[in-house]
Amino acid sequence: MQMENSGTQESHPKPNNNNNGTIFTYESSFPIYAMAFSWLPAPNPIHHRLAVGSFLEEYNNKIDILSFDPTSETLPASFEPSFSFPHPYPPTKLMFHPSPTRPDLLASSGDFLRLWEIPESDNQDRKKAVEPRSVLNNSKSSEFCAPLTSFDWNEAEPRRIGTSSIDTTCTVWDVERGVVETQLIAHDKEVYDIAWGEAGVFASVSADGSVRIFDLRDKEHSTIIYESPQPDTPLLRLAWNKLDLRYMATILMDSSKIVILDIRSPTMPVAELQRHRASVNAIAWAPQSSRHICSVGDDSQALIWELPTVADPAGIDPTMAYSAGSEINQLQWSSTQPDWIAIAFGNKMQLLRV
Structure with missing residues (x-):
């Protein structure tokens, strides 16, 4: 597999280790x-x-x-x-x-x-x-x-x-x-x-x-x-x-x-x-990097992947993972604030800082 760079100025998602500022939750009275x-x-x-x-x-x-x-x-x-x-x-x-x-x-x-x-x-x-x-x-x-x-x-x-x-x-x-x-x-x-x-x-x-x-x-x-x-x-x-x-x-x-x-x-x-x-229920490309994509699924996982320039015969592992409380059915990656990803599961929406 060859995934060339598009030449666009990019910044890559990085883990944020500030546990006080990485996850924020909105709880609705309805499923989201x-x-x-x-x-x-x-x-x-x-x-x-x-x-x-x-x-x-x-x-x-x-x-x-x-x-x-x-x-x-x-x-x-x-x-x-x-x-x-x-x-x-x-x-x-x-x-x-x-x-x-x-x-x-x-x-x-x-x-x-x-x-x-x-x-x-x-x-x-x-x-x-x-x-x-x-x-x-x-x-x-x-x-x-x-x-x-x-x-x-x-x-x-x-x-x-x-x-x-x-x-x-x-x-x-x-x-x-x-x-x-x-x-x-x-x-x-x-x-x-x-x-x-x-x-x-x-x-x-x-x-x-x-x-x-x-x-x-x-x-x-x-x-x-x-x-x-x-x-x-x-x-x-x-x-x-x-x-x-x-x-x-x-x-x-x-x-x-x-x-x-x-x-x-x-x-x-x-x-x-x-x-x-x-x-898998939803996917979203990173707005600031052509080689990163996020996916969410019924395993309650939100995974961020970095696509390599050369294929690994053993397959690709995600670079970041987050476990939610239940099956995640929706995902949005903010275009104007690319540090933020929103996921929905049950009656909760969570903002994740990546």
């Missing part, structure tokens, strides 16, 4: 699944926001917006939500607007793609409330649409959001105009995740067991770069390496391994990370 870090830049009074969504198998769910200062050594061990607002059904994903100039806009997926306006300050005016901005339905023939499994906000073109759905389609929205830019039948079965690479290029994974790349300049064709070794084993999650677009990672249903792909060498993984002892 979806999470999102904001891009709110300092020196704003609220240096950072984290949105967490409830996971209840009913219509009435909610989203909490947590505020904290990641530079403070006295970060509270528990958080009080600065905003809470209802959300129809459990949000399958949350993302703040990817531009530092719009930290007040949050997107969520579930029954529809929804955009929410978050008040700029939650310190001075407690009477302010989160306002729904738009509800986007990708069905052309009905007021209802098939549930959305995930979405991704395009960093290069922030007017674009791509959604994935159980109806086999991927939809690219122009969220500024509130219209569908294009809708593609992307797979033969349900589409479980979507990730942007460049401004007009995205990839998706599906219950049909394939990773496919689409270019909006040629909507009639897609490139299959990986297929499950066992036919029709679903691929659940996809993460595109934003610092080196040659690489992406995916996970298979009920599998303890993470598959690392090089889009220049389709079909054969360049690495398989196999130190989890139960199913």
Whole structure:
């Protein structure tokens, strides 16, 4: 395996031995699944926001917006939500607007793609409330649409959001105009995740067991770069390496391994990370290093891996490990504060300083 450096200026995750400042826990009254870090830049009074969504198998769910200062050594061990607002059904994903100039806009997926306006300050005016901005339905023939499994906000073109759905389609929205830019039948079965690479290029994974790349300049064709070794084993999650677009990672249903792909060498993984002892549930590339990736799973482990430039025949061991209280079902790595990783298990969200 050859994992070249992309030439981007990088800093590598390092263990933090300050036991008083490495783990902070938010305990909700509901199970937590979806999470999102904001891009709110300092020196704003609220240096950072984290949105967490409830996971209840009913219509009435909610989203909490947590505020904290990641530079403070006295970060509270528990958080009080600065905003809470209802959300129809459990949000399958949350993302703040990817531009530092719009930290007040949050997107969520579930029954529809929804955009929410978050008040700029939650310190001075407690009477302010989160306002729904738009509800986007990708069905052309009905007021209802098939549930959305995930979405991704395009960093290069922030007017674009791509959604994935159980109806086999991927939809690219122009969220500024509130219209569908294009809708593609992307797979033969349900589409479980979507990730942007460049401004007009995205990839998706599906219950049909394939990773496919689409270019909006040629909507009639897609490139299959990986297929499950066992036919029709679903691929659940996809993460595109934003610092080196040659690489992406995916996970298979009920599998303890993470598959690392090089889009220049389709079909054969360049690495398989196999130190989890139960199913992997989420993956995230480091925002400051093209060779580091984090994974979490049903073995209650959060592992950080460093991909070597030369393959080790004995396999790759994680460089850092953290054990949570129960199965970890979600993971987010902060882009603006890369020392912080958020994990969710049960009704807890934990911030880990790496």
